[in-house]
Amino acid sequence: MRKTRAYRRRHLWPLFVSLALLALALLSTAGLLAESEAPAGYWLYLPLVAKPLPTATPTPTATPTPAPPDIRVDPACCNFQGGTRQDPTGEYVCFRSHDSRSIDMTGWLVKDRVGIRYTFPAFVLQAGAKVTLHGGQGHNTVADLYTGLNLIWNNDHDTVYLCDASDHEVDTYNY
Ligand SMILES: [Ca+2]
Numbered sequence: 001m002r003k004t005r006a007y008r009r010r011h012l013w014p015l016f017v018s019l020a021l022l023a024l025a026l027l028s029t030a031g032l033l034a035e036s037e038a039p040a041g042y043w044l045y046l047p048l049v050a051k052p053l054p055t056a057t058p059t060p061t062a063t064p065t066p067a068p069p070d071i072r073v074d075p076a077c078c079n080f081q082g083g084t085r086q087d088p089t090g091e092y093v094c095f096r097s098h099d100s101r102s103i104d105m106t107g108w109l110v111k112d113r114v115g116i117r118y119t120f121p122a123f124v125l126q127a128g129a130k131v132t133l134h135g136g137q138g139h140n141t142v143a144d145l146y147t148g149l150n151l152i153w154n155n156d157h158d159t160v161y162l163c164d165a166s167d168h169e170v171d172t173y174n175y
Helices: 002-036
Strands: 044-048 049-052 071-073 094-096 108-109 116-119 130-134 144-146 160-165 169-173
Touching: 071 160, 071 169
Parallel strands: 130 144
Antiparallel strands: 044 049, 071 094, 094 130, 108 116, 108 160, 160 169
16 A cells, blocks of 8 residues: 555656646647737737837827918909099909919908008908909909009009918019
């Protein structure tokens, strides 16, 4: 009996050690499997423990500023020589939109070399549209406006300045 117990102790412990090693091997394999199934963007520094990769510091992006309005003096539909003192409506300057947006021109300024000659009333110029600013009196529409002034523009040479409501120059035309 004693001999049998001693025999068992002596010959069974290698079996337990083998089982323990087998169990360790199985655990290790499980860990490798877990690693291979880790989601993209993660790495495993210990089996079954995931740690996110350090994220790059986001670069601050500048807030895009809207493009300035593209409205220009169109010399093809201006008449700086027209009009008379009796009827100055025949003298006019024409502004054409090259913008894809409708532009609110309320408070915009028209100047010559002397200074401010006209301030736009509540007015929106549609994309691609044009508006003609006449001298004299008339009924304002979406296509025609009237300065209420007499002749402004020199017949031979002058400068038309178109400025937005903040007095930023939008276009200048010399003739
Ligand atoms: Ca004139």
